Every structure is written in C-alpha cells, then in structure tokens.
Amino acid sequence: MIRDVNIEDRPRERLLRQGAMSLSNQELLAILLRTGTKEESVLVLANRVLSVFERLHHLKHATIEEMVAIKGIGEVKAIQLLAAIELGRRLAQKQSEEKYTIRSPQDAAAYLMPDMTSLSQEHFVTLFLNVKNQIIHKQTIFIGSLNASIVHPREIFREAVKRSAASIICAHNHPSGVPTPSTEDIEVTKRLIEAGYIMGIELIDHVIIGDHQFISLKEKGYF
Incomplete structure (x- = not known):
C-alpha cells in the first residue's frame, strides 16, 4: 500500500x-x-x-x-x-498553433499525425494559415467517408475568409492505415483547388494520414 x-x-x-x-x-x-x-x-x-x-x-x-x-x-x-x-x-x-509554421508536407504531417493516425473513422481537417504559413486555426470539417458531394468548398472557404487565412492545407486520415489516395480523394482536391483559385486562397496541399505514414497529393503530382 x-x-x-x-x-x-x-x-x-x-x-x-x-x-x-x-x-x-x-x-x-x-x-x-x-x-x-x-x-x-x-x-x-x-x-x-x-x-x-x-x-x-x-x-x-x-x-x-x-x-x-x-x-x-x-x-x-x-x-x-x-x-x-x-x-x-x-x-x-x-x-x-501559436508557433507552428508549415514549410513542407512533412511539417503538416508531423503536426497532424498525433491526433489523426489512430482514429477509427475518417476525419477531414483543414489548417488555416497566415501569410507566413503559420497555423492560425485548425478545424475538423466533417467525420465520415470522404465523398466529393459531402466536402463543400463553401464551408472551408467561409471559415478561411472569417479567419483571414492566406492559404489552407486539407488533410484526412485512412483508418485502414494505408494512405494511398482514392479517386474521391483526388476529385475532392481538384474541387478545392478550383474554389481556392476563385477565392484567392491557395490550397497548399492535401495530406492523407495513414498508420504513422502519409502521402502528400502535391508531392505526388496530383496538382
């Protein structure tokens, strides 16, 4: 005792x-x-x-x-x-959030992995950055299977305007542990790029988090 x-x-x-x-x-x-x-x-x-x-x-x-x-x-x-x-x-x-600056996909993954690598459901998260690429806000946009009809660019960019964000990074996890992008992942990314172009708020990257590993769609040449 x-x-x-x-x-x-x-x-x-x-x-x-x-x-x-x-x-x-x-x-x-x-x-x-x-x-x-x-x-x-x-x-x-x-x-x-x-x-x-x-x-x-x-x-x-x-x-x-x-x-x-x-x-x-x-x-x-x-x-x-x-x-x-x-x-x-x-x-x-x-x-x-107060100190973290995103300089590479590795930086984004390192910031997101502790919270996202072991989730049992898919979470779609957006990081909102200032002109110095510092994180000013992080928000979970939705929870569930990724679908182009569910991820509404207006929700993300409404928040970006509210936060006066200069750019955004989107990320979601694959509960399977394998971060290989699906057709839906690529389609969602293209829609966000187009919306960002119109809004003047750049989508810097879309990162897929697996089991202690990740894939950057920017690095892989999807945009």
Missing part, C-alpha cells in the same frame, strides 16, 4: 521536492487518481490503467466507458482523468 512507501518517495512529496518533470507516468497518474482500493495501492492502480491502454499516447482516445471498465476506476476517477487529459491536449494544441 502507499503508506508502506517511504514518505519521501511518494509521488506528491516527490513532486513538491523535485518538480513534476521528475515523476514517471505511473506517478503522475497516481496523483490524479488520488487513492487506490482496499486491495491495491494507487501506484498499482495507476500501473494497471497504463497497462490497459498499452502506452500513454492511447489514453487521449479513452472513453469514460473504457475507464470505468477498469477495476478500481469509478465514474469520479474516470471523469478526473479525462478532464486532465483533455486539458493537456488543449494546452499542447494551443502552444503548437
């Missing part, structure tokens, strides 16, 4: 003494959970949570149903964890 751990080695005391960066993922999770159960310490419970999700990265996609299915995690603990995860995600995203 946690009371059997030397007081100086307990997570909260170590955080106070050495700072949060010195703690392991298990210890940070234990602080959020606060208490264990009658059968196991909070450190053991934290370790089991990490084991269920295999790696820390997978926690950000956890649902409350998945959380409460873990023995020792009730609704209150699940809500605390999900709130902390969402707060961290928003903070990281805000910091990235």
Whole structure:
C-alpha cells in the first residue's frame, strides 16, 4: 500500500521536492487518481490503467466507458482523468498553433499525425494559415467517408475568409492505415483547388494520414 512507501518517495512529496518533470507516468497518474482500493495501492492502480491502454499516447482516445471498465476506476476517477487529459491536449494544441509554421508536407504531417493516425473513422481537417504559413486555426470539417458531394468548398472557404487565412492545407486520415489516395480523394482536391483559385486562397496541399505514414497529393503530382 502507499503508506508502506517511504514518505519521501511518494509521488506528491516527490513532486513538491523535485518538480513534476521528475515523476514517471505511473506517478503522475497516481496523483490524479488520488487513492487506490482496499486491495491495491494507487501506484498499482495507476500501473494497471497504463497497462490497459498499452502506452500513454492511447489514453487521449479513452472513453469514460473504457475507464470505468477498469477495476478500481469509478465514474469520479474516470471523469478526473479525462478532464486532465483533455486539458493537456488543449494546452499542447494551443502552444503548437501559436508557433507552428508549415514549410513542407512533412511539417503538416508531423503536426497532424498525433491526433489523426489512430482514429477509427475518417476525419477531414483543414489548417488555416497566415501569410507566413503559420497555423492560425485548425478545424475538423466533417467525420465520415470522404465523398466529393459531402466536402463543400463553401464551408472551408467561409471559415478561411472569417479567419483571414492566406492559404489552407486539407488533410484526412485512412483508418485502414494505408494512405494511398482514392479517386474521391483526388476529385475532392481538384474541387478545392478550383474554389481556392476563385477565392484567392491557395490550397497548399492535401495530406492523407495513414498508420504513422502519409502521402502528400502535391508531392505526388496530383496538382
């Protein structure tokens, strides 16, 4: 039990003494959970949570149903964890948006992959850029199978005008993990290029995200 751990080695005391960066993922999770159960310490419970999700990265996609299915995690603990995860995600995203400049398809893919590479459904996302190619806004346009009749250029370019964007980058993921462009992908891209030309807002690229890999339709010569 946690009371059997030397007081100086307990997570909260170590955080106070050495700072949060010195703690392991298990210890940070234990602080959020606060208490264990009658059968196991909070450190053991934290370790089991990490084991269920295999790696820390997978926690950000956890649902409350998945959380409460873990023995020792009730609704209150699940809500605390999900709130902390969402707060961290928003903070990281805000910091990235404030500083991130797109200089290449690799830059766009690196920015998008953490959120898109493991999604179970297709998400169509647009990055809105200023004249310095810095991200000023990111928006999910729709969720579902990509179809030229569903992706309306007016929705994307209305937002681009609202944000005073100089250019845009579109991206979507393939849940199969294979980023090879389909006929629909190419057709959607052509429609967006034409609309962008009329609006004076350039489509810089359309990036397809797979399983830790990507394809740039610009690099592949589709436009």
